[in-house]
Amino acid sequence: MTERDQRETRERKGLIIVHTGNGKGKTTAALGMLLRAWGHGMRPCVIQFIKSRKGRWGEIKAAERLGIEWHRLGDGFVRRHGMARHGMAGHGVARSSDPTEAMDRARETWELAQGKIASGDYDLIILDEFTYPLKEGWVDTERVVAWLGEHKPSGLHLVITGRHAPAELLALADLVTEMGKLKHPYDRGIGAQAGIEF
Amino acid sequence: MTERDQRETRERKGLIIVHTGNGKGKTTAALGMLLRAWGHGMRPCVIQFIKSRKGRWGEIKAAERLGIEWHRLGDGFVRRHGMARHGMAGHGVARSSDPTEAMDRARETWELAQGKIASGDYDLIILDEFTYPLKEGWVDTERVVAWLGEHKPSGLHLVITGRHAPAELLALADLVTEMGKLKHPYDRGIGAQAGIEF
Numbered sequence: 001m002t003e004r005d006q007r008e009t010r011e012r013k014g015l016i017i018v019h020t021g022n023g024k025g026k027t028t029a030a031l032g033m034l035l036r037a038w039g040h041g042m043r044p045c046v047i048q049f050i051k052s053r054k055g056r057w058g059e060i061k062a063a064e065r066l067g068i069e070w071h072r073l074g075d076g077f078v079r080r081h082g083m084a085r086h087g088m089a090g091h092g093v094a095r096s097s098d099p100t101e102a103m104d105r106a107r108e109t110w111e112l113a114q115g116k117i118a119s120g121d122y123d124l125i126i127l128d129e130f131t132y133p134l135k136e137g138w139v140d141t142e143r144v145v146a147w148l149g150e151h152k153p154s155g156l157h158l159v160i161t162g163r164h165a166p167a168e169l170l171a172l173a174d175l176v177t178e179m180g181k182l183k184h185p186y187d188r189g190i191g192a193q194a195g196i197e198f
Numbered sequence: 199m200t201e202r203d204q205r206e207t208r209e210r211k212g213l214i215i216v217h218t219g220n221g222k223g224k225t226t227a228a229l230g231m232l233l234r235a236w237g238h239g240m241r242p243c244v245i246q247f248i249k250s251r252k253g254r255w256g257e258i259k260a261a262e263r264l265g266i267e268w269h270r271l272g273d274g275f276v277r278r279h280g281m282a283r284h285g286m287a288g289h290g291v292a293r294s295s296d297p298t299e300a301m302d303r304a305r306e307t308w309e310l311a312q313g314k315i316a317s318g319d320y321d322l323i324i325l326d327e328f329t330y331p332l333k334e335g336w337v338d339t340e341r342v343v344a345w346l347g348e349h350k351p352s353g354l355h356l357v358i359t360g361r362h363a364p365a366e367l368l369a370l371a372d373l374v375t376e377m378g379k380l381k382h383p384y385d386r387g388i389g390a391q392a393g394i395e396f
Contacts, residue, residue: 013388019223023375029223031230032257037393039260044393059230062237066264124393157394174388176380177221183374190211190372195235195242195322196355 014123014156015174016148020131020165023179024197030126030159031059037157038066042123045069047113049106049162050129058198071112074105106133110144117152124157131162134169141166148172212354213372214346218329218363221377222395228324228357229257235355236264240321243267245311247304247360248327254396269310272303304331308342315350322355329360332367339364346370 017033019026030046037044046063051073063070113127133139145168152158160169170176192198215231217224228244235242244261246254249271261268311325331337343366350356358367368374390396 013391015388015391015394017394020380021378024373025217025223025227025230025375025377028230028234029227029377031233032223032226032228033394035229035233035260036226036256036396039256039258039263040393042393058234058237060237062233065237157391170380173381174386175222175382175394177223178378178380179223179227180219180376180378181374182218182368182376183371188372190213193211193213193355195238195240196213196215196231196373198234 013174014152014154014158016152016172017157017159017175017177018165018169018173019159019161019177019179020163020170021178021180022163023181024184025179026161026163027128029177029179030128030161033124033157033159034059034063034068034126037124038068043121044124044126045071045116045122046126046128047071047109047116047130048128049073049109049132058195071109073109103133103136103138106136106138109133110139114147114151117148117156117158120153120156122156124159126159126161129162130160131165131169134166135162135164141168145169145172211372212350212352212356214350214370215355215357215373215375216363216367216371217357217359217375217377218361218368219376219378220361221379222382223377224359224361225254225326227375227377228326228359231322231355231357232257232261232266232324235322236266241319242322242324243269243314243320244324244326245269245307245314245328246326247271247307247330256393256396269307271307301331301334301336304334304336307331308337312345312349315346315354315356318351318354320354322357324357324359327360328358329363329367332364333360333362339366343367343370 019029034044034046046068048071060070110130110133113125113130116122116125134141134144148158149172160173165176217227232242232244244266246269258268308331311323311328314320314323332339332342346356347370358371363374
């Protein structure tokens with residue numbers, strides 16, 4: 001293998017990237033990568049494992065306008081009991097009154113993610129707040145790590161965000177950044193800002 | 199003032215945000231805010247205080263396609279000695295062989311930033327790597343802090359990125375996140391990846 005080949009092999013390496021910690025910027029930095037990838041003409045996809053109260057409208061609107069594929073937890077979920085819940089005002093999984101439903105939604109979303117990852121159709125996939133179902137034990141971390149080792153295409157960049165990233169996931173990752181909170185406006189009674197936090 | 203008025207006042211508060219630390223994600227998280235702001239139909243502007251070797255092509259291409267205003271260090275700079283330097287292949291200020299020129303470029307870029315900030319024409323302004331000229335002493339931190347206190351429009355979100363953010367700047371900021379490096383692919387001989395780091 002020539003030096004040039006080695007360099008090109010390195011250059012095509014798809015990374016597993018984790019943004020964790022208690023500070024701001026985990027999802028936001030993933031969105032920055034999304035913008036970069038889009039700028040390069042790459043094929044990105046976002047899968048959200050939490051529906052936040054604020055809904056992430058800024059990024060969802062932007063993704064729609066850019067034609068970026070974006071899946072939210074429970075988008076394809078059919079409730080077993082009664083009506084399906086739909087619409088932008090959906091509750092976050094953490095706030096669901098039915099833990100079984102929350103677990104089912106998380107698992108279904110991971111299955112969706114597996115399909116996207118294994119498809120080879122993407123250059124960058126963001127699993128936003130994926131640490132949440134891992135921490136809850138709804139999706140088994142060891143099985144996720146083993147599955148990724150077997151099925152993640154070598155050229156695919158995979159970005160996982162969320163607090164409390166499990167050690168097995170950190171061990172697997174190529175790049176880990178911990179976003180630490182030094183100062184936060186909530187501490188001073190300032191509310192969440194459009195364009196900044198959602 | 200009614201409760202609703204108070205809430206709306208809070209909601210319109212323009213934040214000063216600092217992303218610092220030795221980890222990845224400082225500029226990238228600022229780009230995520232840029233994407234959010236654009237999604238909300240807000241008016242953003244980016245001013246870069248370093249020209250990196252990799253050039254940040256992904257985000258510059260994306261910003262061009264989105265119609266986002268983007269200024270790079272030295273774009274408008276006219277050299278005193280000989281020809282002006284132009285073009286995408288320009289050296290970073292840190293690599294300039296002429297420290298006086300580097301200082302002049304940084305100061306000129308801060309003047310540009312002052313004009314943009316004071317204009318009231320923007321909702322979000324990103325001063326990328328602005329800590330660099332502050333740390334070098336090319337732009338005086340105390341004067342910057344005093345100037346911002348007087349001239350920053352109250353509704354403007356200002357994001358400042360870079361390592362070694364000075365204490366005076368942290369004191370002024372509403373939101374500070376420290377990006378800490380837990381693990382980095384360079385440590386394992388993996389090169390910078392398009393769409394991820396540039």
